[in-house]
Amino acid sequence: MTENISHAASSGIGQVITRFGADFLIETEAGERLRCTARRKLDHLACSDHVQWERQAQGNAAVTAMLPRRNVLERPDFRGKLRPIAANIDLLIVVASWQPAPVWETLDRYLIAANRLHADVLLVMNKMDLRQTHATAEAEACLAEYVRIGCPILHVAADQQQGIGDILSAIQRRTAIVVGQSGVGKSSIAAQLLPDTDIRVGTISDTGEGRHTTTSATLYRLPAGGALIDSPGVRDFGLTGLDFATLESGFPEFRPFLGGCRFNNCTHNHEPGCAIKAAVNAGQLPPKRFARYLSLLSTV
Numbered sequence: 182m183t184e185n186i187s188h189a190a191s192s193g194i195g196q197v198i199t200r201f202g203a204d205f206l207i208e209t210e211a212g213e214r215l216r217c218t219a220r221r222k223l224d225h226l227a228c229s230d231h232v233q234w235e236r237q238a239q240g241n242a243a244v245t246a247m248l249p250r251r252n253v254l255e256r257p258d259f260r261g262k263l264r265p266i267a268a269n270i271d272l273l274i275v276v277a278s279w280q281p282a283p284v285w286e287t288l289d290r291y292l293i294a295a296n297r298l299h300a301d302v303l304l305v306m307n308k309m310d311l312r313q314t315h316a317t318a319e320a321e322a323c324l325a326e327y328v329r330i331g332c333p334i335l336h337v338a339a340d341q342q343q344g345i346g347d348i349l350s351a352i353q354r355r356t357a358i359v360v361g362q363s364g365v366g367k368s369s370i371a372a373q374l375l376p377d378t379d380i381r382v383g384t385i386s387d388t389g390e391g392r393h394t395t396t397s398a399t400l401y402r403l404p405a406g407g408a409l410i411d412s413p414g415v416r417d418f419g420l421t422g423l424d425f426a427t428l429e430s431g432f433p434e435f436r437p438f439l440g441g442c443r444f445n446n447c448t449h450n451h452e453p454g455c456a457i458k459a460a461v462n463a464g465q466l467p468p469k470r471f472a473r474y475l476s477l478l479s480t481v
């Protein structure tokens with residue numbers, strides 16, 4: 182009966198590769214690509230979701246159900262409404278560069294998001310070729326704090342094919358997503374990892390805006406196994422609905438000190454006897470990250 186599992190199957194299970202407006206590109210278990218329309222109640226489907234699909238007598242096939250997902254990365258759209266970007270993520274590759282300069286608070290927000298997703302995180306500093314000319318002392322000090330807290334970091338230059346193999350090794354056949362500001366080189370990295378795939382790369386204009394900017398998250402299968410999701414860049418990655426517990430656990434360097442505050446509901450802000458604050462003052466915790474923690478705290 183295995184012959185029946187062929188391109189002619191009329192329904193089955195598949196995975197969302199990307200989205201075009203209201204339609205989705207699905208890869209079936211047989212490896213066929215199908216353009217599908219989704220029922221309205223499935224508007225929250227995202228790249229990398231597993232779904233049930235069904236051919237229709239007329240027109241596009243239809244996505245009829247979403248299978249359970251392990252996690253989903255969401256971001257607010259231009260109206261501030263939370264939108265799912267991609268699901269079932271094992272590794273969040275947070276890409277930053279020296280031009281455009283890193284926005285450290287965005288990085289912190291992605292670290293919090295990774296923790297919330299139970300995904301691993303890899304910080305990739307791209308455009309290594311611009312480090313000497315563009316890195317400020319302040320930026321180097323901020324970066325050093327991530328080294329200090331044990332965040333895995335790779336320095337690469339996608340345009341010069343430097344360090345790309347290290348990214349591939351870090352993915353280890355898992356599902357990884359590249360995220361970060363527009364123009365940092367996410368698509369350039371994806372293009373280097375997938376030399377046989379046509380991935381459009383932006384050209385930086387005077388405004389720093391990419392002209393071939395990525396508009397929709399897309400999943401690519403890596404030749405050695407695993408998958409890479411290229412995602413559109415964001416100027417500001419807000420974590421809407423951030424609650425205190427999520428924020429606190431998104432700062433893993435706090436963990437060794439957490440039991441030591443005088444109040445067990447300490448927010449590590451103004452409270453007396455705060456072990457986190459004491460550790461910052463004693464040089465045991467990185468101060469710039471702590472300052473950004475306080476500014477994020479004011480948003481919860």
Ligand SMILES: Nc1nc2c(ncn2[C@@H]2O[C@H](COP(=O)(O)OP(=O)(O)OP(=O)(O)O)[C@@H](O)[C@H]2O)c(=O)[nH]1
Nearest residue numbers: 338339340363364365366367368369383394395414
């Ligand atoms: N100097 C230098 N430029 C690079 C490097 N990697 C990528 N770029 C350039 O950075 C620009 C933006 O690259 P993209 O890969 O489109 O950036 P992106 O992060 O995908 O941007 P969005 O899709 O808008 O989010 C392009 O002009 C690339 O050629 C690098 O290692 N060094």
Ligand SMILES: [Mg+2]
Nearest residue numbers: 367368394395
């Ligand atoms: Mg892109």
Ligand SMILES: [Zn+2]
Nearest residue numbers: 442447449455
């Ligand atoms: Zn405290």
